[in-house]
Amino acid sequence: MEQFEQLLTCCVCLDRYRIPKLLPCQHSFCMEPCMEGLVDYVRRQVKCPECRAEHRIPYNGVQAFPTNVTLQRFLELHIEITGELPDPTSGQIMERCGVCSEKAYLSHCAHCEKKICEDCKSAHMDILRREITRFNSQIRRSLHRLQDSLAIIEKNTMSLQTNAISVTEEIDEIYQRITKAIKDRSDQLKGEIDRYLAVELRNLTTLKENLDLEITNIGSNCDIVDKYMNETVEWDDCELMDTKEIFLKTVEFLRHFEYENNDYSRRVRFLVSIDPNQLVMNLATFGDLNIAPHSTPGGSVSSSHLAPPSGLQPGLMRSKSDHRLATQFRQQEERGGYNDEPVLGGRKFGERPQRSATTANSDRYGEGSRYGRSDYDYENDYENESTGGRTGKSSRFRSRFVRSHQNDDSDTEQQQQQRQQELKERKERVLDSEDVSRGQLSGIIRLSDCSRVVQRLADIGKEKKSDKKSDAACAAQAAVQAAIQNQKAAMQRQQQKQSAAAADEDELARQKRKSVTAGAAGAATSSSEAVPEQRPTSERLASLKTTRGGEDSDGSGSNQAAASSPVRTATAATRAESKPPVSAQVAAVKKTQRSGSSDSSASTESSASSGAAAAAAAVAAAATPSSSQHKAPSTARHSSARDSVASSAVPEKKPFVSRFLPQHSNPPSASNGTSDKKKAESSSSSEEETSSESESESEPETKPKASTSSTATASKSTPSSASSSTTAATSAGSSSTSGSSYRDRLEARRASRDDTALASRSSYATPSSSGYGSAGSSSTARTRTVPAPHHASESEDRYGSSSTGTGTGSSYTSRFLNKSKSSAIVTQPSLSTPTASFDEDANGTGDDSDSRYGTGRSRYLAMKERRTRLARSRSSHQFGNEDEDLDEPVSPTTVSPSAYLASRYSGYGSSDLSRSRSSHALKSRDNSPITDRSAGSSRAGALGSSSTDNKDGEALSSWARYLKNKYGSKSSKDTPSGSAGSARDSHAASSTAASSSHAHGTGSSGSGRSTASEVSRRLSLGLPLRQANELASSDDDGSKNGLGSPTSPTVAAAVAAAGITGVAGTIPKQVYLRKRQQLFQLGGRGSEPGSFTWPRGLAVGPDNSIVVADSSNHRVQVFDSNGIFVKEFGEYGSGEGEFDCLAGVAVNRIGQYIIADRYNHRIQVLDPQGRFLRAFGSQGTADGKFNYPWGVTTDALGFIYVCDKENHRVQVFQSDGSFVGKFGSCGRGEGQLEHPHYIAVSNTNRVIVSDSNNHRIQIFDVNGKVLSTVGGEGSDDGQFKFPRGVAVDDQGYIFVADSGNNRIQIFNPDGSFLKTFGSWGSGDSEFKGLEGVAIMSNGNILVCDRENHRVQVF
């Protein structure tokens, strides 16, 4: 055999003879290039390499030597026996390469459009590959533009919708306004007509009656005269005279009477001021929709740096995202048909441009060469595909492809041809499968849909398999089959013609499988001569298969003979290299590519890597959730950390409880606590806090006892101070009416600190400050006495007996307060163990405190008197009030946690805490001791009053009683008995207090409000921090102490379990969970008081009033907490106190109304009576300007937060309207906003914004840093559709008006979903178009049900 092969080998080229030419010496050589090379052109001789015989060259050149036909037959025979594929270049004639001018077998290069040699061609293909890679990266880089524009389109869709909605709303509003105007006018006119008619009718009737009377009278007169005025009857002269006179008069009357007909003619006429036709015309065209001219962002999408290859240009140019272009393109496409489609000249993917020049199809070798070429093509185009720069293809490729096969088959076997025919038909049907996923904009098809790509990918697997041994081949085959299955599945999943494609695929797969088995068999039989009969089939199959894949003869040879032929073509080699080593990976790759979208294209070289990438992607996908989970907890942790402030609120709640707890459950510890506390008290710095505690504690205590015990002190109080104390108490109380929450106190505290403290500070700053301070403190002391008497029965003696004085004037109060506080604490325990605790008190505090108490008391009395004098002499109630307000309450807030801890954790914890707290206090006192102190005290006041209020009716009544007792008969008018009365009173008082404090703030300080605000700002900035620190530290300490879990729920639960707190301890969560039933509703459509037209914003005033922005009635309505109309203010317009479709409304702690005057693009601030105070803002995008401001809210410090809806941001202002900051920009990212509607601020300074068009709620801190994001688009729990109103209660629970879903959702403070209720409709608990929500302090949820023109309360 070897010799046989040797005989068929040209000795010059050592290859198979190609056109062997026989020399006269009987030696044969290939015509080209061997014989050519032997020619001696000079001598026109050829020298036989074998025998060195020299022969003349015939005239026609070496071609003229006879072909060695026998040898050629042998060659053919050899080919048939071995199944060896012919040399691709056989039958070709060498030409000069179009590039390197070397003589070689040329093939056409699609790159340079020339016939070039293989070397140059592979170089060109390299160039192409590089270019494709470059384009690919370019495309990858610029793909985001498409994605961006996709996002933009989505955004535009959104804004289009919102725009349409808002325009519709506007139209509706105008329609409402116009119809209302017309209706009002016509009603009025009709009324006037009615009146007119009535009047005229009455006139006429009177006239008629009179005339009737006249006629009757005159007639009877005439009759009488006729009958009796003759001689028959005697008439005296007088009578006759009179008769004559009457008749004369009658004559005169008749002569002069003339009915003024013009009465009747005074007809009413309806005068139309405007020509009705004109009016109708005007109305008919009362508005026009102005659609802004569409400015096409020319080429903005098509990237400048994405220079599309010329072949792809038309397609890519179209990708300019202009849908008009797209339609145009489609039309054009339809007109021209796909084949005329300019992209790729309408060729099918991978098809070689039709060219006449190429080989003779009759020649089998030529056919073979074509295979080779198609292979290269394929490679090229595959690369092309991978860049995504896929372009349109015509069906010709396939047909030609098939035809070539057909030819091939016809050369070999009929039966095969038949099958091929079938295949071809199928293929013809499937022709357009590539067009299925063709991008309508660019005309780019998806590579993975292109059957050639599929084929190529399949070949990768197959080739790889063929490389393996037969056993490995099985595995590979399985993998390939799996891949094919996947492909098929993917195919079937795809649209339309894909089913046909699947059939095609099926066919291919079958054939492939068959060929694979054949190939495997061939490989198994190694040299395969043993099965010659089997050969042709397998060969054919193999060739079929490989031709599909574009393998050249070597490739197929290797396919058959497995590893027997180690030499490969360069392309085969590259492909082999690119083959992923693991069959599974092949499958994976194929799967990805098959099912992948066009952008998941991968080149052959990168197929393995893409597989890996896919795997990596999978891993990444797997990893992402976990990472996100990681993130989530971390954020949660963050939020919880953030919430430490919030959670601190809960500990804050404790004091209430704790103070009670020790009495009932833990007396010993309580006593311990008290002793410790005494120590704490003995440290002089803890004055306010402790005293405040005493305040808060003593008040509850007071209630039962107050009536009897406090008269003595009460008698000392002046009316003014009485009212002021009431004010103080109620101002705080009204701002913190909720029974359950300690937060209110916080709020109140902060509030009071903000302004009142300020005010007090300024007041203290006056020359008379010292006197004042003492006055204030004494007033506090006086107030404090009220508690004192409660336990006075036990402790008064002590006060009295201890007589040594140590304290200074200023410290006196505090010490006194300390005392009272401690005694208060003692009192509590004393309920259960009176003597013990009292002893404890006495012992623990010992001489020191006792003596001080004594001093305190004596001094206190003195100071009190002085204070009253001072107050009287100054006769400034307000100052008194102020001081009262500030001092009386004495900071229970800060203290209370410590008190709580002290009692609860007994001992060092408390002292530590109190110490630390006091150090805090000291720190702040460094700046302004008085202010701080007063602030603290005001805080305390807030607490005290709120605690009182917390007790609800009973509490109120007792509070009233307390007040009454305290201030005696003088103040009794001010405080009518009964809880309602006192409540009302407190409301009134609170408003006055607010206003007075305000006035005070502005008035008393000479430098004016600006300095005041500065100071307040400093304070507000500084103090909350401190407070937060305190709270956090207390929390920390609590946890350090390790007694139970310091978290709020537990404590709350404990509180509930203890059952002590009653109303105060209600857990909002459970309340909220029960929310479903509507309590009552307000309004109904209309413009009269109590009705609404499209209400929007909602707010709850400090006195629990319900404030509704009655948007399309351009007014604000105020209802009391029971929904009874109180007042309204505002009207349409753009002047002061006038509104144009106001949206958001908020009420600050001093009762001022802050209103987002939407269409006037401004914020208005109105005083509690509804009188205009100030306005700020105008339309624009600069700082402090608005574009349809919507939601508005205010925090405890008085900062105003405005949802600047169309500017997609939130702006923050000081209460005087000066710009503070802004955050948010249009977008979907974190911290970005799109049409933020409503806003709420929790008392932990979390700013909650309904990011409406992003369907989420974002929570910021006050500086605009995103803390968390809640929700996403959808209608599941915790998802939103255009959320609007948001509210947050004092516990941090968040309420969202999920407008698009027509429901209210409630979230826990940590953002987790708690509850939802409501549905579409107009019945109870049903909504149509939600707007604002608000939370009342009693936990009632107010919901603005816009389209139903009502407010529902839950």
Added chain:
Amino acid sequence: MSSLPRRIIKETQRLMQEPVPGINAIPDENNARYFHVIVTGPNDSPFEGGVFKLELFLPEDYPMSAPKVRFITKIYHPNIDRLGRICLDVLKDKWSPALQIRTILLSIQALLSAPNPDDPLANDVAELWKVNEAEAIRNAREWTQKYAVED
């Protein structure tokens, strides 16, 4: 450099797969047309036991022109000069494309067995070879021992 002609590849492969006894030709790593050749001295010749290094270069128009071959190891041979150039007809005018690397190297090996002092290149050697063959052969042996025997 343009790609290697198919013939060279085939020849190289065949040289690797079916090496000729006593001849070892390895293409250079950097240049496939340059071969490092080792030819052992034929038995029954003065060069027996010697290992002779040669270099072989296939010119651009190979196989239409003869390869260039040169001895690197010094050798005492009338047809090989001091520079290692070889006087061999098949390397010159008798070259035929039908010849191959292996045939050329076999010819060289044969040349070692049968020096041809009538067509000398190293004239002094040829002279001595003609005048005193025994001494020449002895010299050749010495040289072989001196230059062509490892260690």
